[in-house]
Amino acid sequence: MNLSCFERRATHEVRIGEITIGGTHPVAVQSMTNTDTCDTEASVAQIERIDRAGGHIVRLTAQGTREGENLRRIVDRLRADGFRTAVVADIHFRPEVAAVAAKYVDKVRINPGNYPLDRGDFDALVEQCRERGAALRIGVNHGSLAKRIFDRWGDTPEGMVASAMEFLRICRAREFDQVVVSMKSSNTRVMVAAYRMLAEAMEREGMTYPIHLGVTEAGNGIEGRIKSAVGIGALLGDGIGDTIRVSLTEAPENEIPVARLLVDHFRSREGRFEVLRPERYAPVEYRRRSDVQTPVVHTEIDGRFRVIEALSGNPSAELRAAILSLDDERQPVVVRRRYDDTDAETVAVRAAADLGVLFLDGLADGIWIDAPALDERQTEQIELMILQAARVRFSRTEYIACPSCGRTLYDIEGTLAEIKARTSHLKNLRIGVMGCIVNGPGEMADADYGYVGAAPGRITLYKGREVIERNIPQEQALDRLVELIRSNGDWVDAEQ
Numbered sequence: 403m404n405l406s407c408f409e410r411r412a413t414h415e416v417r418i419g420e421i422t423i424g425g426t427h428p429v430a431v432q433s434m435t436n437t438d439t440c441d442t443e444a445s446v447a448q449i450e451r452i453d454r455a456g457g458h459i460v461r462l463t464a465q466g467t468r469e470g471e472n473l474r475r476i477v478d479r480l481r482a483d484g485f486r487t488a489v490v491a492d493i494h495f496r497p498e499v500a501a502v503a504a505k506y507v508d509k510v511r512i513n514p515g516n517y518p519l520d521r522g523d524f525d526a527l528v529e530q531c532r533e534r535g536a537a538l539r540i541g542v543n544h545g546s547l548a549k550r551i552f553d554r555w556g557d558t559p560e561g562m563v564a565s566a567m568e569f570l571r572i573c574r575a576r577e578f579d580q581v582v583v584s585m586k587s588s589n590t591r592v593m594v595a596a597y598r599m600l601a602e603a604m605e606r607e608g609m610t611y612p613i614h615l616g617v618t619e620a621g622n623g624i625e626g627r628i629k630s631a632v633g634i635g636a637l638l639g640d641g642i643g644d645t646i647r648v649s650l651t652e653a654p655e656n657e658i659p660v661a662r663l664l665v666d667h668f669r670s671r672e673g674r675f676e677v678l679r680p681e682r683y684a685p686v687e688y689r690r691r692s693d694v695q696t697p698v699v700h701t702e703i704d705g706r707f708r709v710i711e712a713l714s715g716n717p718s719a720e721l722r723a724a725i726l727s728l729d730d731e732r733q734p735v736v737v738r739r740r741y742d743d744t745d746a747e748t749v750a751v752r753a754a755a756d757l758g759v760l761f762l763d764g765l766a767d768g769i770w771i772d773a774p775a776l777d778e779r780q781t782e783q784i785e786l787m788i789l790q791a792a793r794v795r796f797s798r799t800e801y802i803a804c805p806s807c808g809r810t811l812y813d814i815e816g817t818l819a820e821i822k823a824r825t826s827h828l829k830n831l832r833i834g835v836m837g838c839i840v841n842g843p844g845e846m847a848d849a850d851y852g853y854v855g856a857a858p859g860r861i862t863l864y865k866g867r868e869v870i871e872r873n874i875p876q877e878q879a880l881d882r883l884v885e886l887i888r889s890n891g892d893w894v895d896a897e898q
């Protein structure tokens with residue numbers, strides 16, 4: 403394998419206000435506000451904090467005409483304060499709001515899953531963006547595909563790609579190229595497969611639209627950072643991605659340093675492996691190359707495993723090449739890499755970005771992070787979290803928590819902390835913690851239980867996709883969630 407230079411997928415430039423992405427521009431980092439878009443003061447203050455942290459593209463939800471109209475005040479205030487932040491409107495369900503927002507912002511994001519194609523709204527939006535010099539994002543979400551797509555493809559990566567391609571073909575037919583595309587999911591395996599398939603589909607049709615990367619509902623703390631780094635890192639390592647958002651259930655400005663760390667980690671990368679070569683990837687129907695069922699971490703390694711250490715500046719490519727060239731192609735393999743960073747978060751993000759992809763692709767059977775500055779217990783926790791983020795070993799409760807936005811109906815950060823304190827020791831459970839009933843239930847996808855904002859101070863509880871209790875007071879909701887998990891026999895302690 404040639405390891406001489408790192409390549410990015412070729413894309414054309416898209417201008418978002420004064421920021422240009424794609425082409426040879428560095429991968430841009432961005433975030434989204436979680437303020438009420440009608441609250442000019444709070445929204446502007448938050449955008450300015452994000453911009454000062456280094457995120458120069460910021461999205462705001464515009465769920466109704468009032469929010470859409472208020473974007474004008476927000477943009478005016480930002481410019482008056484001397485900020486050139488690119489402002490993006492996030493639209494769901496109501497195409498007429500896209501037409502309002504597009505009068506004021508630098509980019510409009512629509513979700514093709516809830517944007518009608520048969521009424522001409524999209525064609526009109528394309529023309530409006532062209533006239534104003536605004537960009538568009540076709541933002542597909544795994545949890546909210548259009549019914550016609552879902553009926554044909556199910557909620558699969560193929561369905562996500564089909565959904566994006568419908569809209570991209572319209573943009574191309576109308577000769578409008580200021581378009582960015584994304585394929586988000588909270589499931590890293592679905593997300594990585596969808597983006598890779600999208601890149602291949604675009605290549606087949608000669609399209610070079612830039613790609614926006616993100617893992618949705620990644621949660622918070624070190625787990626949220628690791629989950630984002632596994633998904634985004636796998637794709638940046640493939641040369642895919644022109645702008646990224648690390649979405650965390652925390653203050654939005656906290657997302658920026660993590661995104662920067664990821665971008666810088668790949669920017670300084672030496673070495674090359676070919677992009678867009680599907681034979682390198684695990685099939686969407688996932689299988690492992692060896693018979694080892696539960697991948698191990700460094701403290702559990704025994705003589706069955708072959709340890710392969712990455713020494714070059716391109717660890718995932720080096721390890722992949724070494725594993726694929728083993729004489730015994732079913733020999734269980736442990737991948738090892740040394741990180742000399744002194745803080746746990748940096749080690750976690752870098753290691754997740756380098757090593758997670760080898761588990762997503764079914765190539766590795768064990769992980770060994772050599773981090774001299776961390777204690778063994780800390781390192782082991784990071785290793786377990788990477789295996790969980792890559793969905794090969796579940797050792798703790800997984801939280802599918804939305805990052806919150808202007809639609810959020812309660813203090814999601816504090817509530818997530820309370821839910822974690824009561825449930826994080828449970829085994830093999832996925833709990834969705836979502837800010838609103840409009841998008842939450844669809845986007846928590848395959849969660850076992852869901853805690854969803856239904857109205858101010860009111861929560862609806864789900865088991866799978868079924869509503870169990872509707873509109874209960876928030877003070878009672880956590881106790882009721884715990885009772886619900888117990889009564890279904892799912893209150894089982896995990897291995898740690």
Ligand code: SF4
Nearest residue numbers: 804807810837838842
């Ligand atoms: S689930 Fe609702 S509140 Fe949470 S980010 Fe999505 S739209 Fe916003």
